[in-house]
Amino acid sequence: MPITRLVGIAAPLLRDNIDTDAIIPSREITKTGKTGLAAGLFAGWRYKSPVSREPDPDFVLNRPAYRDAQILLGGANFGCGSSREHAVWALAESGIRSVVAPSFAPIFFGNCVRNGILPVVLPAEAVAEIAESVSADPAGTPLEIDLPRQLLSLPDGRSWSFPLDEEPRTMLIEGLDAIDVTLKRKSEIAAFHRRDVAARPWIYLGKSA
Amino acid sequence: MLSKIWDQHRIADLTGDAALIAIDRIFLHERTGAAALGSMKAAGREVTDPARTFCVMDHIVDTRPGRSDQTLMPGGQAFITETRSAAREAGITLFDVSDPDQGIVHVISPELGIVLPGATLIAPDSHTCTQGAFGALAWGIGSSEAEHAMATGTLRVARPKTMRVTFSGAVAPGVTPKDMILALIARHGAGGGRGHVVEFAGEAVSSLDMEGRMTLCNMATEFAAMTGIIAADQATFEYLEGRRYAPRGGEWEMALAHWRELASDPGSIFDVEIEIEAAGIEPMVSWGTSPEQSVGIGDTVPPDAGERPLAYMGLEPGQPIRGLAIDAAFIGSCTNSRLSDLRRAAALLKGRHVAPGVTALCVPGSTSVKRAAEAEGIDKLFVDAGFQWRESGCSMCFYAGGESFAPGSRVISSTNRNFEGRQGPNIRTHIASPETVVASAIAGRIADPRETAL
Numbered sequence: 153m154p155i156t157r158l159v160g161i162a163a164p165l166l167r168d169n170i171d172t173d174a175i176i177p178s179r180e181i182t183k184t185g186k187t188g189l190a191a192g193l194f195a196g197w198r199y200k201s202p203v204s205r206e207p208d209p210d211f212v213l214n215r216p217a218y219r220d221a222q223i224l225l226g227g228a229n230f231g232c233g234s235s236r237e238h239a240v241w242a243l244a245e246s247g248i249r250s251v252v253a254p255s256f257a258p259i260f261f262g263n264c265v266r267n268g269i270l271p272v273v274l275p276a277e278a279v280a281e282i283a284e285s286v287s288a289d290p291a292g293t294p295l296e297i298d299l300p301r302q303l304l305s306l307p308d309g310r311s312w313s314f315p316l317d318e319e320p321r322t323m324l325i326e327g328l329d330a331i332d333v334t335l336k337r338k339s340e341i342a343a344f345h346r347r348d349v350a351a352r353p354w355i356y357l358g359k360s361a
Numbered sequence: 362m363l364s365k366i367w368d369q370h371r372i373a374d375l376t377g378d379a380a381l382i383a384i385d386r387i388f389l390h391e392r393t394g395a396a397a398l399g400s401m402k403a404a405g406r407e408v409t410d411p412a413r414t415f416c417v418m419d420h421i422v423d424t425r426p427g428r429s430d431q432t433l434m435p436g437g438q439a440f441i442t443e444t445r446s447a448a449r450e451a452g453i454t455l456f457d458v459s460d461p462d463q464g465i466v467h468v469i470s471p472e473l474g475i476v477l478p479g480a481t482l483i484a485p486d487s488h489t490c491t492q493g494a495f496g497a498l499a500w501g502i503g504s505s506e507a508e509h510a511m512a513t514g515t516l517r518v519a520r521p522k523t524m525r526v527t528f529s530g531a532v533a534p535g536v537t538p539k540d541m542i543l544a545l546i547a548r549h550g551a552g553g554g555r556g557h558v559v560e561f562a563g564e565a566v567s568s569l570d571m572e573g574r575m576t577l578c579n580m581a582t583e584f585a586a587m588t589g590i591i592a593a594d595q596a597t598f599e600y601l602e603g604r605r606y607a608p609r610g611g612e613w614e615m616a617l618a619h620w621r622e623l624a625s626d627p628g629s630i631f632d633v634e635i636e637i638e639a640a641g642i643e644p645m646v647s648w649g650t651s652p653e654q655s656v657g658i659g660d661t662v663p664p665d666a667g668e669r670p671l672a673y674m675g676l677e678p679g680q681p682i683r684g685l686a687i688d689a690a691f692i693g694s695c696t697n698s699r700l701s702d703l704r705r706a707a708a709l710l711k712g713r714h715v716a717p718g719v720t721a722l723c724v725p726g727s728t729s730v731k732r733a734a735e736a737e738g739i740d741k742l743f744v745d746a747g748f749q750w751r752e753s754g755c756s757m758c759f760y761a762g763g764e765s766f767a768p769g770s771r772v773i774s775s776t777n778r779n780f781e782g783r784q785g786p787n788i789r790t791h792i793a794s795p796e797t798v799v800a801s802a803i804a805g806r807i808a809d810p811r812e813t814a815l
Binding site: 167169171173174177178179181182183184185186196201202228229232233234235236237240255257258259262263266267317318319322330331334335337340341344345348352353354355356357358 | 369372373375376377378379381383385392393395396399400404406410411412413434435436439440443444477479480485486487501502503504505506508509512513514515517519551552555556582583585587606607608612613615616619650651653669759760761763778780781782783786
């Protein structure tokens with residue numbers, strides 16, 4: 153699904169090193185598919201105990217003001233730890249369409265791009281400023297994220313530019329399937345293998361000597 | 362080294378810093394294998410080269426003797442059975458639960474000669490960087506990227522920057538590669554390597570055996586690095602020669618000639634250089650909920666430690682790390698469960714016993730490691746000392762197979778992550794070397810292995 157402009161309520165979760173075990177504990181991944189994960193999102197923090205499932209009213213996403221949040225504000229190294237793409241699937245299933253943080257773990261960043269979640273890198277001071285602004289009145293202070301212009305804005309006009317490499321930018325704006333895009337280069341890939349099998353035959357298993 | 366491997370594998374330049382990179386080896390596991398293969402099938406896509414695509418059951422398999430497909434993890438059996446049928450249908454090479462070659466992916470891949478110097482290898486597992494110890498460009502990706510690699514034989518990759526971390530001089534006796542990598546992350550932060558391929562160099566690295574190099578590279582992901590890599594050398598070639606998927610005969614000679622050219626040229630410029638005096642490193646133990654929150658065994662919890670990790674771990678600022686009473690000890694994981702790790706741990710256990718009230722487990726990194734350890738009587742040393750001796754798998758590194766210690770337990774573990782809840786709800790994890798784990802299990806408290814050895 154292409155992303156150009158997002159407008160949504162932002163929920164602050166300004167902890168550094170939010171890891172994917174926190175985003176989706178392993179015990180919450182009980183099925184082999186990519187869905188059925190929303191209940192497990194931040195399970196260790198959202199519920200008073202893993203067994204009772206009684207929501208902790210203090211956790212940001214349990215607060216009524218943030219219930220419809222579509223944007224998450226995070227700390228440094230967001231999404232570190234396990235490569236489990238379930239972390240991104242759980243966020244997407246819960247309606248999160250963008251995460252804004254001072255930095256992202258590389259695997260998590262790639263998983264976001266592959267699933268149409270926009271990772272926005274802004275300095276920690278900017279994220280803190282935004283968090284402070286939205287927390288007074290979350291529904292009244294939605295963030296607007298303009299992907300083609302790479303601009304994040306508050307309703308009062310304050311805005312911040314954010315970086316994004318061309319490759320993920322294009323994929324997200326156009327809602328492209330990376331595999332389809334790559335398969336257009338089938339002949340280049342085949343040509344590479346013809347050269348490579350001569351240069352490094354030991355790489356190619358299952359072929360007769 | 363990055364440039365050489367990148368140039369060898371670059372099929373096309375994409376926009377910006379990105380390139381289409383050929384992927385030589387893909388390794389799946391049962392936690393996401395079924396999802397990735399199923400998703401491909403639903404999209405009508407086939408695995409482009411099944412002969413170079415592997416899969417192993419390691420993540421949630423039960424490790425208790427006599428195991429089957431049943432797991433303690435609710436719903437876990439489906440991951441195993443669905444991955445099995447998807448793997449068979451796709452014609453990829455599967456190492457199943459009771460296969461003699463079964464084990465943790467990053468333990469068996471080198472054992473089988475699947476990872477090779479100069480190769481690109483990916484797996485949907487963040488510790489794939491472990492295999493960079495062989496001079497391969499090996500890194501972790503998600504499930505969707507695994508599908509992309511299977512369907513096209515390539516990945517679209519942004520070219521990373523380069524960092525060289527030189528451990529100069531020699532470590533003191535009793536200091537291990539686990540301590541070296543924890544020292545790096547403690548000093549430079551869990552984000553210190555972001556955007557970089559980290560090349561480990563220096564005498565203290567080249568003097569490591571292959572298993573030690575794997576421990577070092579294993580935690581490059583905890584440093585936010587794209588991956589870790591160590592130049593292949595004679596030790597690497599000797600390790601790989603004769604392994605099942607390694608080249609033989611004329612191809613071996615051809616490969617060797619190629620591999621000898623891969624090391625970074627003298628005078629290579631790296632984007633970042635870090636130097637660490639190896640002699641200054643102590644046995645390390647984590648105190649908090651990130652690997653960067655680690656200190657030397659003689660140190661204390663930092664006076665400025667944050668409230669949240671202190672509360673979770675039940676510690677006070679300034680509290681000495683040595684002497685903390687523990688409830689459980691775990692030896693396992695792709696970080697430290699290879700034969701050399703078990704030998705060194707067993708040597709410390711001989712004639713000693715786990716302290717009363719401490720639950721202790723040892724999970725060998727692979728079924729081959731388990732067999733080899735048993736042939737040397739290592740299992741008996743562990744069991745006589747009061748450890749449970751298990752079948753191979755990822756096990757309690759991450760609350761896998763639904764098995765965990767009692768909530769609130771303080772655990773000393775040879776694993777790689779001390780995150781909140783990683784080993785189970787409210788489990789307080791301290792990560793350390795296998796020697797430190799064993800010394801602590803014997804003492805019933807976090808202990809300095811150098812004192813146990815005396």
